[in-house]
Amino acid sequence: HQFVYLFRYLGDEEDGVISKVSHSQALLTKLQQKVKQKQKQILAKQREWTGEEETEQQEVPSETKDEKRSSEEHQQQQKRRRKSKTGVLLDADSNNSEPAGKKRRKGAVDKKQRMASVSPESCRRETEREQEVEESNKDSSAATGFRVLGGFESRPVNKATRVLPQWLAEPDVIHRDIKCNLVPLSSVSGVSAQLLRKLEANGIQHFFPVQAEVIPAILEGAQHGLLIGRGGYRPRDLCVSAPTGSGKTLSFVIPVIQVLMERTVCEIRALAVLPTKELAQQVYKVFASYAEGTPVKVVMLGGQRSFAAECASLSEQRGSVRCSAADIVVVTPGRLVDHISKNPGFCLEHLRFLIIDEADRMIDSMHQSWLSQVLKAVYCSAAGPEARTLFRRTEPACITAASLSPGQMPLQKLLFSATLTQNPEKLQQLGLHRPQLFSSVHGPSSSTTAADPTHKHERFDFPQGLTEFYVPCTMNKKPLLILHFILYLKLRPILCFTNSRETAHRLYRLVQLFGGVQAAEFSSRLSPGERKNTLKNFEQGKIQLLISTDAAARGIDISAVKCVVNYDAPQYIRTYIHRIGRTARAGKPGLAFTFLLGVQENNFLRMVMEAGSPGVQKQLVKPESLKGMEERYEVVLQELADVIKVDGVTVATSPFHCSSCFKLL
Numbered sequence: 001h002q003f004v005y006l007f008r009y010l011g012d013e014e015d016g017v018i019s020k021v022s023h024s025q026a027l028l029t030k031l032q033q034k035v036k037q038k039q040k041q042i043l044a045k046q047r048e049w050t051g052e053e054e055t056e057q058q059e060v061p062s063e064t065k066d067e068k069r070s071s072e073e074h075q076q077q078q079k080r081r082r083k084s085k086t087g088v089l090l091d092a093d094s095n096n097s098e099p100a101g102k103k104r105r106k107g108a109v110d111k112k113q114r115m116a117s118v119s120p121e122s123c124r125r126e127t128e129r130e131q132e133v134e135e136s137n138k139d140s141s142a143a144t145g146f147r148v149l150g151g152f153e154s155r156p157v158n159k160a161t162r163v164l165p166q167w168l169a170e171p172d173v174i175h176r177d178i179k180c181n182l183v184p185l186s187s188v189s190g191v192s193a194q195l196l197r198k199l200e201a202n203g204i205q206h207f208f209p210v211q212a213e214v215i216p217a218i219l220e221g222a223q224h225g226l227l228i229g230r231g232g233y234r235p236r237d238l239c240v241s242a243p244t245g246s247g248k249t250l251s252f253v254i255p256v257i258q259v260l261m262e263r264t265v266c267e268i269r270a271l272a273v274l275p276t277k278e279l280a281q282q283v284y285k286v287f288a289s290y291a292e293g294t295p296v297k298v299v300m301l302g303g304q305r306s307f308a309a310e311c312a313s314l315s316e317q318r319g320s321v322r323c324s325a326a327d328i329v330v331v332t333p334g335r336l337v338d339h340i341s342k343n344p345g346f347c348l349e350h351l352r353f354l355i356i357d358e359a360d361r362m363i364d365s366m367h368q369s370w371l372s373q374v375l376k377a378v379y380c381s382a383a384g385p386e387a388r389t390l391f392r393r394t395e396p397a398c399i400t401a402a403s404l405s406p407g408q409m410p411l412q413k414l415l416f417s418a419t420l421t422q423n424p425e426k427l428q429q430l431g432l433h434r435p436q437l438f439s440s441v442h443g444p445s446s447s448t449t450a451a452d453p454t455h456k457h458e459r460f461d462f463p464q465g466l467t468e469f470y471v472p473c474t475m476n477k478k479p480l481l482i483l484h485f486i487l488y489l490k491l492r493p494i495l496c497f498t499n500s501r502e503t504a505h506r507l508y509r510l511v512q513l514f515g516g517v518q519a520a521e522f523s524s525r526l527s528p529g530e531r532k533n534t535l536k537n538f539e540q541g542k543i544q545l546l547i548s549t550d551a552a553a554r555g556i557d558i559s560a561v562k563c564v565v566n567y568d569a570p571q572y573i574r575t576y577i578h579r580i581g582r583t584a585r586a587g588k589p590g591l592a593f594t595f596l597l598g599v600q601e602n603n604f605l606r607m608v609m610e611a612g613s614p615g616v617q618k619q620l621v622k623p624e625s626l627k628g629m630e631e632r633y634e635v636v637l638q639e640l641a642d643v644i645k646v647d648g649v650t651v652a653t654s655p656f657h658c659s660s661c662f663k664l665l
């Protein structure tokens with residue numbers, strides 16, 4: 001294009017030379033002259049920028065006004081072209097606002113900095129490469145009169161290594177093997193006889209490894225009373241990453257009740273935030289059970305009752321004084337924000353513990369800004385008259401002699417998850433104070449990988465008693481497989497996960513129509529009351545097959561679940577870990593099956609192995625094993641189409657969306 005442009009430009013200009021030599025030769029000569037002129041101009045301008053005397057400029061024949069304009073236009077066009085091709089200017093440009101000399105100096109500095117940050121060997125290679133490019137540029141410049149741009153060949157780039165903060169890279173290790181690392185209750189000091197008796201009464205003879213590590217750490221932070229931590233400093237925030245079913249709940253319930261047992265003030269001093277109503281209900285039950293018989297009061301705010309009823313449950317009349325009826329509040333983020341903003345009686349100024357269970361999921365729900373609202377409510381008295389009271393607290397800042405006197409009521413954050421993120425940017429959103437991480441390791445062979453901060457994939461712990469299988473299948477065999485598991489292999493109760501509530505509902509209807517299995521569904525199609533009853537029935541053994549969305553994937557503790565089936569393969573490793581973690585809890589054995597279509601096999605197996613799974617075994621089900629059910633299945637599919645129509649399930653949102661495709665369910 002540049003050539004075409006220049007030829008056209010030169011062709012418009014008639015002069016006497018053209019009549020003597022051939023047209024093309026004349027054009028070429030003219031072109032070379034123009035290029036030389038341009039180079040001289042650029043050189044002159046560079047000198048001008050660098051403060052040198054402009055001498056050669058005068059030797060350049062002066063251009064007519066039109067030529068100048070055309071030349072400028074040409075430059076502009078070239079510049080635009082270069083920009084659009086490479087995104088950057090590759091040559092010294094007189095229209096550039098940055099002086100060329102300055103550019104050169106900057107380039108040299110950049111290069112120096114680059115050189116300083118790489119190894120001597122790569123330094124040498126880079127210099128050699130640049131010299132080669134320069135040499136070839138010189139040769140071609142001499143031959144053609146053009147400056148040849150270069151240096152576009154692909155070069156190896158030094159990989160950036162991920163460096164974790166020390167607290168994440170070097171955690172306090174929790175033993176993964178529960179059974180071999182049970183700790184006698186009496187070995188953990190600081191737990192009152194009353195709580196120990198309660199533990200024993202609930203069938204707990206030993207502490208699990210996570211409890212033996214975390215309970216003393218929380219108690220230590222409150223050893224010198226509620227006001228100060230060890231050595232007079234604010235206690236460190238704690239993060240706990242331990243496998244599903246390893247007993248994380250008791251590792252915060254016991255020490256928090258222990259610390260708050262001396263009921264010095266009637267105020268909310270612990271807040272446990274959980275992502276769903278069902279989980280909040282479950283944790284509330286554990287808190288309530290261990291707080292019974294102590295002065296500590298626990299209140300649940302999950303939206304099951306009216307807002308007014310929840311407000312009333314938070315305060316009580318003591319003579320003429322109204323005070324908090326709750327020491328510990330268990331809450332979901334939505335309801336928490338409602339109480340902070342609409343309930344004037346909801347006071348967090350005395351909050352000592354903020355427990356964030358399923359912390360990675362809670363970080364993802366940070367858009368609800370629940371944490372910033374909690375912190376605002378916690379530190380709101382700093383500027384008011386209460387600022388002079390014993391419980392004065394200010395926003396955490398640098399520790400100075402002045403900031404430590406008088407003592408402040410600290411707020412300690414306690415984070416728990418089986419899949420705690422290692423992403424420092426995500427964790428930063430929580431504003432952790434000198435965090436301490438407790439984490440389990442993956443066994444001797446892979447422990448170095450787990451601790452290796454440069455490892456590309458996040459690795460997690462899998463429950464020890466768990467055996468993982470995958471079942472290769474086709475879409476239309478999936479319902480038959482689940483029926484086969486229940487009716488012939490007698491694997492029950494089964495917790496079965498689908499990726500959508502529509503699939504959960506249709507599968508539930510199909511199993512119902514097929515008969516012979518007590519099934520139920522669990523998803524957002526159900527009201528909170530219905531979900532609560534369904535879980536209760538499942539726990540009591542009244543349901544053999546519970547077909548659920550990921551609503552039941554996290555935290556739900558039902559010890560009877562012997563088998564988890566991923567009817568739909570999970571998309572994310574975290575989802576997989578939480579789903580399969582509904583079985584093999586508390587060191588018990590459990591089975592997890594994942595139904596995989598041919599196209600899913602490789603990706604799924606890679607994802608699971610990279611996450612640190614000890615291995616997923618292939619489980620083949622012979623087609624003959626399903627033969628006996630096929631006739632009935634065909635009949636049921638016809639009935640199902642009508643049932644689904646009545647139920648009003650949006651067929652279009654489903655992957656099985658035409659009547660013939662119901663066969664694919």
Ligand SMILES: Nc1ncnc2c1ncn2[C@@H]1O[C@H](COP(=O)(O)OP(=O)(O)OP(=O)(O)O)[C@@H](O)[C@H]1O
Nearest residue numbers: 204206207208244245246247248249418555557586
């Ligand atoms: N020391 C113990 N001895 C016996 N059973 C225990 C002990 N600690 C906890 N458990 C039981 O282990 C089960 C799992 O505990 P918990 O629900 O706290 O696990 P978790 O680590 O929170 O799991 P998830 O990550 O799935 O939420 C519960 O039924 C609990 O009662």
